[in-house]
Amino acid sequence: MRLIAALAALAMTLPATAAETPPKPKPSAFDYTPQDKDERGLWMRMEEEERDLKTSPFLIHDADLHAYVRGVLCRTVGDAACGSVRIYLVRSPYFNAAMAPNGMMHVYTGLLLRMRSEAELAAVLSHEFAHFERQHSLRQFKDIRAKTDAMTWLSFVPYVGLLGQLAVAGSVFTFSQDMEKQADLASIGYLADSGYAPGAASGIWTQLRAEMDATAAARGIRSRKDKTGGFFATHPGSADRLVYLAAEAKGKGVPEPRAGADEYRTAMAKWWTQLIDDQIKLNDYGGTDFLLKQLGSGGWTGELLYARAELLRARGGAGDFAASAKLYREAIAAAGADKPLPENWRGLGLAMLRDGAAADGRAALKTYMEARPDAADTAMIAMLAGE
Numbered sequence: 001m002r003l004i005a006a007l008a009a010l011a012m013t014l015p016a017t018a019a020e021t022p023p024k025p026k027p028s029a030f031d032y033t034p035q036d037k038d039e040r041g042l043w044m045r046m047e048e049e050e051r052d053l054k055t056s057p058f059l060i061h062d063a064d065l066h067a068y069v070r071g072v073l074c075r076t077v078g079d080a081a082c083g084s085v086r087i088y089l090v091r092s093p094y095f096n097a098a099m100a101p102n103g104m105m106h107v108y109t110g111l112l113l114r115m116r117s118e119a120e121l122a123a124v125l126s127h128e129f130a131h132f133e134r135q136h137s138l139r140q141f142k143d144i145r146a147k148t149d150a151m152t153w154l155s156f157v158p159y160v161g162l163l164g165q166l167a168v169a170g171s172v173f174t175f176s177q178d179m180e181k182q183a184d185l186a187s188i189g190y191l192a193d194s195g196y197a198p199g200a201a202s203g204i205w206t207q208l209r210a211e212m213d214a215t216a217a218a219r220g221i222r223s224r225k226d227k228t229g230g231f232f233a234t235h236p237g238s239a240d241r242l243v244y245l246a247a248e249a250k251g252k253g254v255p256e257p258r259a260g261a262d263e264y265r266t267a268m269a270k271w272w273t274q275l276i277d278d279q280i281k282l283n284d285y286g287g288t289d290f291l292l293k294q295l296g297s298g299g300w301t302g303e304l305l306y307a308r309a310e311l312l313r314a315r316g317g318a319g320d321f322a323a324s325a326k327l328y329r330e331a332i333a334a335a336g337a338d339k340p341l342p343e344n345w346r347g348l349g350l351a352m353l354r355d356g357a358a359a360d361g362r363a364a365l366k367t368y369m370e371a372r373p374d375a376a377d378t379a380m381i382a383m384l385a386g387e
Contacts, residue, residue, distance in 0.1 A: 032101075032135065042141055046102045053088055053106065060089040060109070060271075068267040069107065069121070076122040076194045077129050085129065093278040095208065099128040101137040112268060113275045114207065116295060118260025119200035123187050127201075130186035136179040184241060188248045197257035198249035205242040207294055211287050218286025261298070269303070273343050276307040280314045305331035306344050313351050321355040342371035346381065353384065362386050 034040040053059065060066075066089065074082040084103045093110040105128055115121045131137060184201065191198045209225040216223035225238060268275075279288055288311055296304045309327035312320040328348035332340045345368035352361030365385040369378060 032138075038142070039138065042138070043102055046100045046104060049100070050086070050102070050104045053090075053104070056090070058091045060091055062089070062271070065089060065267065065271065069112075069125070072118055072121050073125045073129065076126045076190050076196065077133075081129070081133070085132065091274075091278065093275075093282050097124055097128050099131045099137065101132070101135065101141070103132060105129075105132075109271070109275050109278065112271075113279060114211075114291060115204075115264060116207075116261060117197075117200065118264045119191065119196040119258060120204050121264065122191055122194065122196045123201035123204060126190035127183045127187040130183040130190070131179065134179070134182060134186075136183065140176060140179065181241075181244070184245055185248055188245065188252060191249075192252035192254050195254060195256075195258045197259050198252040198254060199246065199257075200259070202242050202245035202249060205238050205245065209238055209242070210294075211290050214290035215284050215287035218284075218289075265301075265303075272303050273306070273341060276310060280311055285311065285315055300334070302331045302334035302340060302344075305334055306341055306347070309344075309347055309351070313347055313354075316354070321351045325351040325355060325357075342368050345371065346377075349381075349385070 034043045066087065069089065070082065070087055073085065073087065076082075085099075085105050086103055088104065088106040089112075090106050090108050092108040093113070094108055095111045095114055096108040097106065097111055099105045105125075107125075111124060112121070115124070187201055188198050191200060212225040213223045279291070282288070289308075292304060292308050292311065296308075300308075305327050309324040309331060312324040312327065325348055328344045328351065331344050332348075335341075345364045349361045349364030349368060352358075352364060355361075362385045365381050366387070369375070369381055369385065369387075372378075375381070
C-alpha cells in the first residue's frame, strides 16, 4: 500500500535542481501536470513501470473481473474521479495494493482472495484512491528529495552528521505514517457517502491480524501482527489502525449500509480455484486454514469445501488424504443442481490414489478429464488415470 521504496530510490538518484521559475497554480490531482524537472523525472519513471506492468506475465486480462473491480471503485469515489485511475490486477498470493502518482493502481489477487464483501474491497480501493487524490506519493517523493539533499549537507558537518541524518530520515517515515492515516480516515468517508458499510475497513485489519496469529501458531513462532518496521516504519501499527478506523466508522450513520457479500462471491467465482491454488502454494497451513474458516463463517459453500480439501491434500499428513476425499465429495454434493467444480474430481482422484483406492481414484480423474478436456494438466492426469 505504498510506493516509498521506489520513490526513495528515485529521489536519491536525481541530481539537485537549480532554482526555477515559480510553478503555475496546480490543477486538481486528477489532471495533474508535472511542474519541474524532478516531477517530470518521477512521471517518466512511473510511465516506464506502467509499460513494464502491461507486459507482465502475472497481469490478469479478464474483462469481467476488471469491470467489476472498477465498478466498485467508481461507486465508492464517483465516476468522474475514478476515470483518472488505471487499475491493474496482478496475480500474486500476497495481500497488497499500491497507487502511483500518475493514476496507476495495482491490486494483488491475494488481497482479492481475502476480501469478504464489496464493502471491504471498496475500503481498500478508496484508501489507495485517497493517496492519489491528495497527491501523497508526489509529496512523499518531494519530501524525500529535499531531505536527501539535507542529509548530504549534514554528512560534512563534524559530530552532527550521523545524528542529523537519522533525524531527517526519521521525519520522512513519520510523514508517511501521517499520510497513511489520512488515507485510512478518508476511506471511511468514501464508504459512508457511497452507502457501503463503514465498519468494513476495521474488519479487514481484524481479520489480517488474526491470520498472522494463526500462521505463527502453526509454525510455533511469535506472531508478527504488531511488527511495524521500527524506526523506518511507513505505516501506522495494525492495532492502532484497527482502533481509529472503528472509532471513525461509529461516527458515520449509514441507513441500511451495503455489504455486497453475495455479489462479491459471484464476481470472484471464476478465479476461485486458481487463487486458492496460489495461496496453498505459500505453504502456510495455519494462515490458509484460518482464512478459509473466516470465509466459511457464514456457511460452507461448495467452493470453500473444495478449498479446504485442497489444503488438506497439499499437507498430506496422517489421515489428510481420506479427509480431503470426504470434503471433495461434500463439495460435489453441495453444488446441488449447479455444476460442481470439475477440479473436485481431479482432487478426489489424486487423494484416493494416495490413500490406496486406485480404481476409484482413476475413475474420478477420468471424470475430470471429460469435464476439462482442454486443461493444462491433461497429459499428467491421463497418465495417472491409466490412459
